[in-house]
Amino acid sequence: MRISELSERSGVPIPTIKFYIREGMLPRGEASAATRAVYGDEHVARLRLIAALTQVAGLPLARVREVLEVIDAPPTDPIEAIGRAIGALPPYVDDDGDLSRARAAIEALGLTFDPRFTAVAQLESAIRALEAAGLPSDPETLRRYGDAMMQVAAGEVAPVESMDTADAVEYAVLGTALYEPVMLALRRLAHQHRMVEGPPTPGR
Amino acid sequence: MRISELSERSGVPIPTIKFYIREGMLPRGEASAATRAVYGDEHVARLRLIAALTQVAGLPLARVREVLEVIDAPPTDPIEAIGRAIGALPPYVDDDGDLSRARAAIEALGLTFDPRFTAVAQLESAIRALEAAGLPSDPETLRRYGDAMMQVAAGEVAPVESMDTADAVEYAVLGTALYEPVMLALRRLAHQHRMVEGPPTPGR
Numbered sequence: 221m222r223i224s225e226l227s228e229r230s231g232v233p234i235p236t237i238k239f240y241i242r243e244g245m246l247p248r249g250e251a252s253a254a255t256r257a258v259y260g261d262e263h264v265a266r267l268r269l270i271a272a273l274t275q276v277a278g279l280p281l282a283r284v285r286e287v288l289e290v291i292d293a294p295p296t297d298p299i300e301a302i303g304r305a306i307g308a309l310p311p312y313v314d315d316d317g318d319l320s321r322a323r324a325a326i327e328a329l330g331l332t333f334d335p336r337f338t339a340v341a342q343l344e345s346a347i348r349a350l351e352a353a354g355l356p357s358d359p360e361t362l363r364r365y366g367d368a369m370m371q372v373a374a375g376e377v378a379p380v381e382s383m384d385t386a387d388a389v390e391y392a393v394l395g396t397a398l399y400e401p402v403m404l405a406l407r408r409l410a411h412q413h414r415m416v417e418g419p420p421t422p423g424r
Numbered sequence: 425m426r427i428s429e430l431s432e433r434s435g436v437p438i439p440t441i442k443f444y445i446r447e448g449m450l451p452r453g454e455a456s457a458a459t460r461a462v463y464g465d466e467h468v469a470r471l472r473l474i475a476a477l478t479q480v481a482g483l484p485l486a487r488v489r490e491v492l493e494v495i496d497a498p499p500t501d502p503i504e505a506i507g508r509a510i511g512a513l514p515p516y517v518d519d520d521g522d523l524s525r526a527r528a529a530i531e532a533l534g535l536t537f538d539p540r541f542t543a544v545a546q547l548e549s550a551i552r553a554l555e556a557a558g559l560p561s562d563p564e565t566l567r568r569y570g571d572a573m574m575q576v577a578a579g580e581v582a583p584v585e586s587m588d589t590a591d592a593v594e595y596a597v598l599g600t601a602l603y604e605p606v607m608l609a610l611r612r613l614a615h616q617h618r619m620v621e622g623p624p625t626p627g628r
Contacts, residue, residue: 268557276553299619306612311605322609329610331617339612346605349480353472353598357606364579365603366610368572373614375568380619394557396612399569401515401550402561403611404604405526406533406570408510408543410577411600413535415503415584 226259230267277397283308294385302392307338313345321347329366430463434471481601487512498589506596511542517549525551532563533570
């Protein structure tokens with residue numbers, strides 16, 4: 221297809237497509253004449269990925285580039301590849317080297333973890349914010365969230381194991397980023413439901 | 425306490441404190457002399473709330489002001505008060521009036537809901553993003569997330585019922601915003617754990 225059709229099918233304006241090509245984020249089309257290039261479904265898919273990362277997940281361009289680099293030249297270890305790509309997702313938190321709260325929480329949950337994975341620093345930052353606001357961050361409270369997230373994760377990881385690494389990275393990044401707003405909206409709706417309906421005790 | 429001590433205890437710089445006072449977001453201190461004002465613990469608490477909303481939850485100032493207005497003059501119905509304050513939290517999504525996907529999902533989950541509540545438009549937007557990226561948003565998939573969030577919410581709503589409305593609004597807003605990053609970090613850690621350890625099948 222020509223660039224005009226690529227723009228139409230992806231919903232991305234032509235100047236933006238040209239920008240992504242110049243930045244190395246989108247492969248050039250195949251030259252069909254001196255001034256013409258043709259594009260394929262892989263270009264549509266790449267533009268959709270970039271759109272999801274920037275518009276939905278809120279990644280700055282530099283972070284999108286990190287994800288694309290992992291997808292285009294993934295480390296041989298799929299867990300390392302996925303960890304690196306997920307590390308490009310927000311929230312971006314300061315890591316002052318003290319991960320003690322996160323470590324204690326993760327160990328209490330019995331989870332295997334790599335301390336360099338950004339989610340450790342994100343958890344540390346989140347627990348400190350609870351402390352600063354005077355909200356509970358005791359092991360029992362964190363276990364409630366941890367148990368629910370283990371349950372969520374149990375339904376999510378499986379398909380990755382049967383994919384090649386580049387596809388697994390893309391699936392993991394999109395799945396991580398795009399189901400987050402689903403969960404958060406459903407949590408708020410669950411709160412509202414519970415406030416209106418009251419607790420689901422027997423006999424009510 | 426004097427403004428210097430208020431700044432020290434809250435971690436908020438004096439010029440920022442003065443800005444919040446001018447903007448009506450923080451009550452003036454009690455005048456102790458023509459050019460002196462004294463501040464109390466309620467000022468520390470208010471500054472901590474503003475800091476949590478801006479720095480952790482990422483609210484723009486106009487949205488912080490909405491939350492504070494609800495807290496300072498709450499509607500008599502606590503559910504309406506909480507709904508309005510939670511409505512000031514991100515993500516901020518376009519609402520084009522079509523909430524059909526969210527409605528179908530919420531009704532399939534059997535939840536009572538107010539279609540004006542922002543979480544409905546947030547869910548609609550999140551489901552459309554899944555569709556655009558080609559990720560599943562079928563009822564069974566959404567039920568998995570919904571069930572986990574009902575479980576999370578079950579442990580969260582209870583304390584609100586014994587509070588006065590202003591306190592309940594503050595607790596609901598902070599609790600909604602500050603446990604979100606906890607959950608999201610734990611979900612990513614649960615993924616990593618599951619990828620390293622494999623599925624928790626018997627015999628493994």
